[in-house]
Amino acid sequence: MTRGPSAFNRISIGLGLAFLYAPIVLLVVYSFNSSRAVNVWAGFSTRWYETLFANDQLMAALWMTLRVGALSASIATVLGVLAAIALVRGGFFRGRAVFSGMVYAPLVMPEVITGLSLLLLFVAIGLARGFWTVVLAHATFTLSFVTVAVRARLMTFDRSLEEAAQDLGSPPWRAFFEVTLPNIAPAVAGGWALAFILSLDDLVIASFTSGPGSTTLPMRIYSAVRLGVSPEINAISTLLIGSVAMAIVIYGVVRARKTA
Amino acid sequence: MKQIGAVRSSFAPWNDPASVPLVRFEGVTKRFGDMTAVDDVSLSIYEREFFALLGPSGCGKTTLMRMLAGFETPDAGRITLGGEDLAGIPPHKRPVNMMFQSYAIFPHLNVEKNVAFGLRMEGMEKSAVKARVEEMLALVKLEKLGARMPHQLSGGQRQRVALARALAKKPKLLLLDEPLAALDKKLREETQFELTDLQVELGMTFLIVTHDQDEAMVLADRIAVMDHGRIVQTGTPGEVYEAPANRQVAEFLGDMNIFEAVVDSVEPPMARLSGEGMKFFVQDDDCPAAGSKVFLSVRPEKMRISLDPPPAKTPNVIAGEIWDIGYLGDWTTYLVEIAPDRRVRVAQANATRHVERPMSWDDKVFVSFDPDAGVVLTS
Amino acid sequence: MRRDKSAIAAVLPFAWLAVLFLIPFVLVFKLSLSDVALSIPPYEPQFKPADLPAFFGALDFETYRRLTSDSIYVSAYLSSLKFAGVATALLALIGYPLAYGISRCSKNTREMLILAVILPFFTSFLIRVYAWIAILKPAGILNAALEAVGIPPLSILHTDTAVYIGLVYAYLPFMVLPLYAALEKQNATLLEAAADLGATPFTAFWRVTFPMSLPGLAAGALLCFIPIVGEFVIPDLLGGSGTLMIGKTIWTEFFSNRDWPAASAAATVLLFTLIVPIVLYQRQQAKVLAA
Numbered sequence A: 001m002t003r004g005p006s007a008f009n010r011i012s013i014g015l016g017l018a019f020l021y022a023p024i025v026l027l028v029v030y031s032f033n034s035s036r037a038v039n040v041w042a043g044f045s046t047r048w049y050e051t052l053f054a055n056d057q058l059m060a061a062l063w064m065t066l067r068v069g070a071l072s073a074s075i076a077t078v079l080g081v082l083a084a085i086a087l088v089r090g091g092f093f094r095g096r097a098v099f100s101g102m103v104y105a106p107l108v109m110p111e112v113i114t115g116l117s118l119l120l121l122f123v124a125i126g127l128a129r130g131f132w133t134v135v136l137a138h139a140t141f142t143l144s145f146v147t148v149a150v151r152a153r154l155m156t157f158d159r160s161l162e163e164a165a166q167d168l169g170s171p172p173w174r175a176f177f178e179v180t181l182p183n184i185a186p187a188v189a190g191g192w193a194l195a196f197i198l199s200l201d202d203l204v205i206a207s208f209t210s211g212p213g214s215t216t217l218p219m220r221i222y223s224a225v226r227l228g229v230s231p232e233i234n235a236i237s238t239l240l241i242g243s244v245a246m247a248i249v250i251y252g253v254v255r256a257r258k259t260a
Numbered sequence B: 001m002k003q004i005g006a007v008r009s010s011f012a013p014w015n016d017p018a019s020v021p022l023v024r025f026e027g028v029t030k031r032f033g034d035m036t037a038v039d040d041v042s043l044s045i046y047e048r049e050f051f052a053l054l055g056p057s058g059c060g061k062t063t064l065m066r067m068l069a070g071f072e073t074p075d076a077g078r079i080t081l082g083g084e085d086l087a088g089i090p091p092h093k094r095p096v097n098m099m100f101q102s103y104a105i106f107p108h109l110n111v112e113k114n115v116a117f118g119l120r121m122e123g124m125e126k127s128a129v130k131a132r133v134e135e136m137l138a139l140v141k142l143e144k145l146g147a148r149m150p151h152q153l154s155g156g157q158r159q160r161v162a163l164a165r166a167l168a169k170k171p172k173l174l175l176l177d178e179p180l181a182a183l184d185k186k187l188r189e190e191t192q193f194e195l196t197d198l199q200v201e202l203g204m205t206f207l208i209v210t211h212d213q214d215e216a217m218v219l220a221d222r223i224a225v226m227d228h229g230r231i232v233q234t235g236t237p238g239e240v241y242e243a244p245a246n247r248q249v250a251e252f253l254g255d256m257n258i259f260e261a262v263v264d265s266v267e268p269p270m271a272r273l274s275g276e277g278m279k280f281f282v283q284d285d286d287c288p289a290a291g292s293k294v295f296l297s298v299r300p301e302k303m304r305i306s307l308d309p310p311p312a313k314t315p316n317v318i319a320g321e322i323w324d325i326g327y328l329g330d331w332t333t334y335l336v337e338i339a340p341d342r343r344v345r346v347a348q349a350n351a352t353r354h355v356e357r358p359m360s361w362d363d364k365v366f367v368s369f370d371p372d373a374g375v376v377l378t379s
Numbered sequence C: 001m002r003r004d005k006s007a008i009a010a011v012l013p014f015a016w017l018a019v020l021f022l023i024p025f026v027l028v029f030k031l032s033l034s035d036v037a038l039s040i041p042p043y044e045p046q047f048k049p050a051d052l053p054a055f056f057g058a059l060d061f062e063t064y065r066r067l068t069s070d071s072i073y074v075s076a077y078l079s080s081l082k083f084a085g086v087a088t089a090l091l092a093l094i095g096y097p098l099a100y101g102i103s104r105c106s107k108n109t110r111e112m113l114i115l116a117v118i119l120p121f122f123t124s125f126l127i128r129v130y131a132w133i134a135i136l137k138p139a140g141i142l143n144a145a146l147e148a149v150g151i152p153p154l155s156i157l158h159t160d161t162a163v164y165i166g167l168v169y170a171y172l173p174f175m176v177l178p179l180y181a182a183l184e185k186q187n188a189t190l191l192e193a194a195a196d197l198g199a200t201p202f203t204a205f206w207r208v209t210f211p212m213s214l215p216g217l218a219a220g221a222l223l224c225f226i227p228i229v230g231e232f233v234i235p236d237l238l239g240g241s242g243t244l245m246i247g248k249t250i251w252t253e254f255f256s257n258r259d260w261p262a263a264s265a266a267a268t269v270l271l272f273t274l275i276v277p278i279v280l281y282q283r284q285q286a287k288v289l290a291a
Helices: A007-030 A047-054 A056-089 A096-108 A111-124 A131-156 A159-167 A172-201 A204-209 A217-226 A231-259 B061-069 B111-122 B126-139 B155-167 B185-202 B213-219 B237-242 B247-252 C006-032 C049-058 C062-069 C071-103 C107-122 C125-136 C141-148 C160-184 C188-196 C201-229 C233-238 C246-256 C260-290
Strands: B023-032 B035-045 B050-054 B076-081 B096-099 B173-177 B205-210 B222-227 B230-235 B257-267 B270-275 B278-283 B293-298 B303-306 B317-327 B331-339 B342-349 B364-369 B374-377
Touching (some): A007 A231, A007 C071, A007 C160, A047 A056, A047 A231, A056 A096, A056 A217, A056 A231, A056 C006, A096 A131, A096 C006, A096 C201, A096 C260, A111 A204, A111 C006, A111 C246, A131 A204, A131 C006, A159 A172, A159 B096, A172 A217, A172 A231, A217 A231, A217 C233, A231 C107, A231 C125, B023 B061, B035 B061, B035 B076, B050 B061, B050 B213, B061 B076, B061 B173, B061 B205, B096 B155, B111 B126, B155 B173, B155 B185, B185 B213, B205 B213, B213 B237, B222 B237, B222 B247, B230 B237, B230 B247, B247 B293, B247 B374, B257 B278, B303 B342, B331 B364, C062 C071, C062 C260, C071 C107, C071 C160, C071 C201, C071 C246, C125 C141, C125 C160, C125 C233, C160 C201, C160 C233, C188 C201, C201 C260, C233 C246, C246 C260
Parallel strands (some): B050 B205, B050 B222, B096 B173, B173 B205
Antiparallel strands (some): B023 B035, B023 B076, B222 B230, B257 B293, B293 B374, B317 B331, B331 B342
């Protein structure tokens, strides 16, 4: 029996990918449409990008989103790596079941529940809603994703490397920083990037936990979208897609160079 | 313990009551849950000795070594190094270094930095580190590969890096966990000799863990044979091979023909035995009294095989039929059926290229052995 | 086995999650037992440490009574479960051939293709849903294309069909990834062994490949089903006014009606509905960790 894709396999892959990419491609294409109408192609133009950069509200929201993303992803990475270490290496400690439950539940928890519950917490402890509450909320729901990314790498990590470091005279904590961390760094960086993107992307939790003056980009886009399709939104979407694509290409190149 | 022949070499501190061991295990026990990995082990290793822990996988030899390195804590007993109790001393503070079975070479550091790691942890000055790394790389013949990353090295080179790294701190004791298991046969044999040379040259104490009896015999001054967490026998390679303590050791180290027998009479140093319908005449100082049930063991290479019957009055002759032949080039192994479903193994060195009348399957043959070839075992 | 102090690493994330994940649920539950008040925050704080008996005395199931008596809530739950169930089934039907096809390719192609499936996940969810508005709206790209070939226009946007399209589109990577992971692990020699023993390719697939991929299918289904039940953005943007989903209901109660107790009660019920699938999912994760 030969391995390899049959005609049916090829068609499945082709249709699947077309379904996944067609809307994105159309969105990008129409962001360069000079007409405001979606169904008419009126020629190539970058005018929507110009109006976009002139839109202070949108730019402020973008800046807010990037700041929230970077900070919350960093917090989530520290906590997520610690959680992964405890889960992979901690054995069966007291409270492990509750702990792993809390770590994995946010992966599937509907955002409305997470958002609402966090808001009630902030209200209960009298924390004014704003930049910091969104950061706390995002760090909480993204740390699970960091844990999953790092856990996989940690599971295949050869423990004798750490033992060798200790054997050669480094205390356990130093062995972790000198040997373990450099070797799981790609997974940690990947976890950070995932947390950052999830934070950038979040509408629901941010809507619940943000306050006046801390409106994020997805919240702005959402309110614009509710009013209908606009080429300006197409333009900012294209920019977001472009920057993510660029980040992935850079990551790929760096990784390819490292392994070469 | 049985002694055969003279003591092999002049280096034998274990026979000198005045010498003080470097490492001492005293009644050490380690349990993992219900499983007793190491069971009441007492053992002494002397300075400048090359000591091997030999046994099948799961016999507790690695656990014993890991307790010395500090990665496991004994449940009972104590371990001393140079007279100092190691209890409570973490691995990074023990003057012991280990070469790991996987080599555990840090993948993110180049060869030089791997070797320098332990020195850096010690806080050694940079110029001194550089000099020592160069010295170590020269020692293992890797001078030119200092800048290479681990994934650019062959298996043999990785093994050398691991060795250089473990030796760099000049430990009182070097632990080697199956150091050659990952190498192919030829390279393994070469490396074995290099390791012994290195150990003599550096004047260090080596403790190796291995499941490979050839490796243990080639490398070690003394071998401790372990099974089920206990040490079954400790001795020089010659002692454990030629005078095994029991059938278990006998069969673990090489092949052994074993006959169940009863002692008929003893006239030291000779003894007469009978069993499996045969009479045996053997020379063994430690043969138990007449009437005892014993096991007579004879190594295949200490047996002779011939088509013609040996001269009359030759002791220990067994008639049989060739059941199978295994030609190995340097040796040929014959399986000779001496009774229905009862076979003995005879090994013959192929000293000449041509044999006038080669033996073949189903040939009627005679197997014999000298009285001093047999060892009488009680268990 | 080995004595390990790594469990200490759990302290910080444990404390963090206890405060920011566990306690908030307790607050949701508590609030769902409170009464509405027109203040900001728009509920009457029931908890006064001084008089605990009064605290418990004041709690009641009034909000839940409202929830069950108003058929809108009940139908929103049922409709959410229906949406999630049907969408998960559609995702399995579409995702399986895709994951299977990818798993049959050579190693390099396989990795490229699976990366291609994951990539859209990294672009904004909101934007990907938004892209469908442009396609499906009455004067949208789809109808422009249909008109060009002479087919009468369709009105899909703001219908349940649009919601299904959006759900399948957004969650497809979550279905394909675990399925692919299960299929990719399978050894080609298994199929050769099956063929050698006389199985036709179809029998080999049905008797060997498919049963072995079931854990992946289960993981994918849970990974899709659970969040879809509480989905808000897709029904809100692609669905019509008649599209009922509980995530949307919670959002509306909270932001439009400012009825926090009702939103909390709805969230509590949603959480309890999801406990069984979440526990199943956790078991799956534990198995992965143990493997």
